[in-house]
Each structure stands twice: as C-alpha cells, then as structure tokens.
Amino acid sequence: MLALRFYAPEDVRLVDVPEPICGPAEIKIKVKNCSTCGTDVKIKKNGHVNITRETTLGHEVAGEVVEVGADAIGDFAVGDRVQCIAAVPCGDCYECGKGWMEVCQNQTSVGYQYDGGFAEYMIVPAQVLKVDGLNKIPDNVGYDEASAAEPFACAINAQEQLGIEEGDFTVVFGAGPIGCMHIRIARGVHKVGTVVLVDVNAERLAMSAEAVSPDHVINAADVDVVAKVMELTGGRGADVIITATPANITQEQAIAMAARNGRISLFGGLPKNDPTITCDSNVVHYRQLHIHGANGSSPAHNKRALEYISTGQVPVKDLITRHVPLSEVMSAFDIVADGEAIKVTVEP
Incomplete structure (x- = not known):
C-alpha cells in the first residue's frame, strides 16, 4: 500500500x-x-x-x-x-x-x-x-x-477554559483553519458578540473572512492591531483573545489589548528556539487578566x-x-x- x-x-x-x-x-x-x-x-x-x-x-x-x-x-x-x-x-x-x-x-x-x-x-x-x-x-x-x-x-478544549460569556468582544489571531474553527465555536456554542479576525496575510484573511464572516478583519501587517481593537471597543479592550498562530508578537499584543477581566488563550505554540515573550506583569495584575495555555x-x-x-x-x-x-x-x-x-x- x-x-x-x-x-x-x-x-x-x-x-x-x-x-x-x-x-x-x-x-x-x-x-x-x-x-x-x-x-x-x-x-x-x-x-x-x-x-x-x-x-x-x-x-x-x-x-x-x-x-x-x-x-x-x-x-x-x-x-x-x-x-x-x-x-x-x-x-x-x-x-x-x-x-x-x-x-x-x-x-x-x-x-x-x-x-x-x-x-x-x-x-x-x-x-x-x-x-x-x-x-x-x-x-x-x-x-x-x-x-x-x-x-x-483542540479548539473546544481551549475555549472551555476561558469562561466565555454571551456577547463577549472576541479577537482571533490567525486566519488559518483553526482560527476559522475558533470563530465558529465562539459563535455557535458560546454566542459571543463582535468577532475580529487578525492575520498578516491579506489573501488568507480574505479567503477565511468570506467563509466565517467576522465582524471586522484586521491586517496586522498594515494596521496597529492593538490601537484598532481599542478603537473598536471604545478604549475598553477585548474580552476574549485567542492566539491561533505561532507568533510571539500576537501573544504580546493579546495582553496589551485585553479588557479588564479579559481572558486570553495562548493556543498556538511558539518555535522551540524562540519560546519567550515580553509581558507587562502590571497589566496582567491591574486588569485582572486570565491567561490560559491550551494543549x-x-x-x-x-x-x-x-x-x-x-x-x-x-x-x-x-x-x-x-x-x-x-x-x-x-x-x-x-x-x-x-x-x-x-x-x-x-x-x-
């Protein structure tokens, strides 16, 4: 065979x-x-x-x-x-x-x-x-x-940990199949509110956006994604952020854009030779953020x-x-x- x-x-x-x-x-x-x-x-x-x-x-x-x-x-x-x-x-x-x-x-x-x-x-x-x-x-x-x-x-496992509430403003980094599945689960199971899809590949963003219809699409190669999310939320930040991409910067951006009591899933593993990020601990502390791994x-x-x-x-x-x-x-x-x-x- x-x-x-x-x-x-x-x-x-x-x-x-x-x-x-x-x-x-x-x-x-x-x-x-x-x-x-x-x-x-x-x-x-x-x-x-x-x-x-x-x-x-x-x-x-x-x-x-x-x-x-x-x-x-x-x-x-x-x-x-x-x-x-x-x-x-x-x-x-x-x-x-x-x-x-x-x-x-x-x-x-x-x-x-x-x-x-x-x-x-x-x-x-x-x-x-x-x-x-x-x-x-x-x-x-x-x-x-x-x-x-x-x-x-795997996406179900990650979202179970986040305590997602109906109406949550949700950001998904990564316009691949997992990112699309995360959007479908967040909407179909957890009834989230506004959904934002973020990637740096314009063609992949367009293809995935056509399939899962996020409320907003952000090409992070051209736009300050943290500033844009803050603008969309009136300065409050996102309730739920899922980083479905193996990129260090997305995890740092997730912390920066999280609302008070925000929940973050570090879904995508980072490269073994570059597995660390810079985290402002005071942001996590004072905003009472919840950061979850997902394996x-x-x-x-x-x-x-x-x-x-x-x-x-x-x-x-x-x-x-x-x-x-x-x-x-x-x-x-x-x-x-x-x-x-x-x-x-x-x-x-």
Missing part, C-alpha cells in the same frame, strides 16, 4: 509498504480522509522529539473498519465509519485520574509513536481503544468532516466535536477547501505552508 513515511527532517517520502497486520487487541481501518495542519509541515521540515523512528505521518484520521481483533476493546464491527483521536492519553496517571487527559504526562500520538493516516490502511492501537478514543461517525457527517474533528476538539484535546473533546458537526451547531464542511489524493500528498504540504486553502484533506 502507499504510505507517507518520515525518515528524517526534510526526508519524507511516499513509498510502497506492506499492508499492516491487525493484532488481537487492535482495529484496522481503511483510511478515507486524513486532513493536514501546520504541525505536519513543521514535522516535515524539523522532525519532532516524539518521532524517534521511521513512521507514517498523519493524525487527523477518519476511515472504515475492515478488521476487528478478537480482544479489541469496544463495540466495533467491520463496516463501521470511525474517527480516531490523535493525542492518546495513558488513562492511568495523576492527570488522567483528575480528568485532565489533554495534559497526560505519558501521552503518545497517532502519526508519532504510532503509524498515522497518510496511508491506505491504518492500525488503531489498543491504547486508543483503552481510552475510548475511536468514535463512530454520525450518519450525516462525511469522512472529510470527521477528520476535521481532531483540530476542532491538544481529550477523547471527550473529540466526541463533542463530532456532535457539534452532526447537529450543525458548528459546521466545518465549507472550511475544507481542498481535497488531495494520497498520490499527491506532498503537494498538500505546500498548499498548507503557502496558506492557499483553509483546510486541506488527503484522500487515499
């Missing part, structure tokens, strides 16, 4: 490999869609600390069950349409016991320690089944939409994402703007890197 294999940074190849064998505690799926994200591009370029061997990439996976091991946990049968979690908690550590599975200290991941979904077939590991991480896809949800449930789940998602967040998609509360179909066959998977990395689409999905 065809699979996109990682060998080393800048050495990623689409190769013919043997079809995987399903173990007694595992489930084998025929991959229908594996969507892409910026993390895939970073792995291709720089590798990842958790990828220590040759592996098949791809972690936003949906497919059809073709084999169920005799000892596999769960109620699954051949023909079931399923979506798989990406971040896999251990289920046994202190954090998992507290219900904080998204920050499990023993977390493993599909497409890292386990072969992922840029392939014709994938094995769902026993550990995924142990933590209830394989989800049946609702009948009215397509495989492409289901594959987008994983990043959607991935739990199995429960994935289930909630599928539910929101199924009910239409948070649609994602129109955000998937490019479908690429597995034979052309390398082009998907270029499309993502160049910001030519909102969401790109690969179809074996």
